[in-house]
Amino acid sequence: MADPMKIRAQMKGDSAEIRVLMNHPMETGQRKDNAGNTVPAHYIQAITVDVGGKRVIQGQAATSISRNPVFGFRVKGAKAGDKVVIHWVDNKGESRTDEATISG
Amino acid sequence: MKHRLSMLMAATVMAAACAAYAQQPPAKSAITEEFEKFREVLEEDNPAELFEAKGEDIWKHAKGPDGATMAQCDLGLGAGVVKGAYVRMPRYFADVDQVMDAERRVVHCMVKYLGYKEADIRKQPFSNDRVTPDHVSVVTWVAGQSRDMKIAAPRKHPKEIEAYNIGKEIFAYRAGAYDFSCATCHGADGKRIRTQDLPNLRRPEEAIRAYQGWPGYRMTGGFMLTQQWRMNDCFRQQRFPEPTYLSDSITALLTYMTVTANGQVYKGPGIKR
Numbered sequence: 001m002a003d004p005m006k007i008r009a010q011m012k013g014d015s016a017e018i019r020v021l022m023n024h025p026m027e028t029g030q031r032k033d034n035a036g037n038t039v040p041a042h043y044i045q046a047i048t049v050d051v052g053g054k055r056v057i058q059g060q061a062a063t064s065i066s067r068n069p070v071f072g073f074r075v076k077g078a079k080a081g082d083k084v085v086i087h088w089v090d091n092k093g094e095s096r097t098d099e100a101t102i103s104g
Numbered sequence: 105m106k107h108r109l110s111m112l113m114a115a116t117v118m119a120a121a122c123a124a125y126a127q128q129p130p131a132k133s134a135i136t137e138e139f140e141k142f143r144e145v146l147e148e149d150n151p152a153e154l155f156e157a158k159g160e161d162i163w164k165h166a167k168g169p170d171g172a173t174m175a176q177c178d179l180g181l182g183a184g185v186v187k188g189a190y191v192r193m194p195r196y197f198a199d200v201d202q203v204m205d206a207e208r209r210v211v212h213c214m215v216k217y218l219g220y221k222e223a224d225i226r227k228q229p230f231s232n233d234r235v236t237p238d239h240v241s242v243v244t245w246v247a248g249q250s251r252d253m254k255i256a257a258p259r260k261h262p263k264e265i266e267a268y269n270i271g272k273e274i275f276a277y278r279a280g281a282y283d284f285s286c287a288t289c290h291g292a293d294g295k296r297i298r299t300q301d302l303p304n305l306r307r308p309e310e311a312i313r314a315y316q317g318w319p320g321y322r323m324t325g326g327f328m329l330t331q332q333w334r335m336n337d338c339f340r341q342q343r344f345p346e347p348t349y350l351s352d353s354i355t356a357l358l359t360y361m362t363v364t365a366n367g368q369v370y371k372g373p374g375i376k377r
Binding site for chain 1: 148149153154158233321
């Protein structure tokens, strides 16, 4: 299974600031290894973010995103104590779901 | 006569001003300040945390062939004590009768308690874009447990003093195709390589710059590198033969540099371009 994400979620004024660090090689499929063989593409394709049981982000990602990427966003209407659930799926069908609680 | 006297006086005043200036640490250039801002922004979300998490998992949950865990590992403050241990190494360890730096000690413990093979670790001591050796993650976690603490490497035991003195000597030792030493680049104020200012590692307030940010996450390639790697790379840049991994000479060099930086605050694992 893929390695866990690091999620930070904190209220800033009337919105929640959520930042997530994902553990992923994000291979583009365009690189070659030392032997000259193409390194197969391996990247996150879809990301969803649920806050307090409500889907706030449903997004697509592709090969232009770095290895071990960081995403940050603000969610209006969220409150301290809400649960944040982040989920990704990559092109090999591997996936990972992690949770955090918004702090005050 | 009066004219000559005033000239002489002016020259004396200027010499005094130069002397005062020379004692000040060099002013930061605009470029250095921009780099620092850039680094600050990145430090907020440093992927090094992902490696800290992996290291913590190994430290707390991995078991050796006979059920031993890293809780038995003494980093100098007692078995299993990790908080503040990183900034108090390199230090003398009585059980091995040797001075060890953090990475060397962590590898020692992983071999002793978790059943890792030293030969395997030596085969792949550093990370690349495909592999992060387990001990690199553990060192990253151990370093993170000394975040925002003052560096306080001991220099009391005769072997610690010896390591410091040898390190000081290595720092100034000129050799290789370019007749280089560490001090060629890091022994005077105001040196730079391309746009990067080079710290004078003989000054405590600048010696911290060789310590700060390691272990570091390198964005180019996206992997975690340790201080041992950094020392290897310095040797490579000087066109020295590649040092043996975890050798006495690197520990000595790290002892010298860490002791010089004593009293400065360590910010934890860093991020590098």
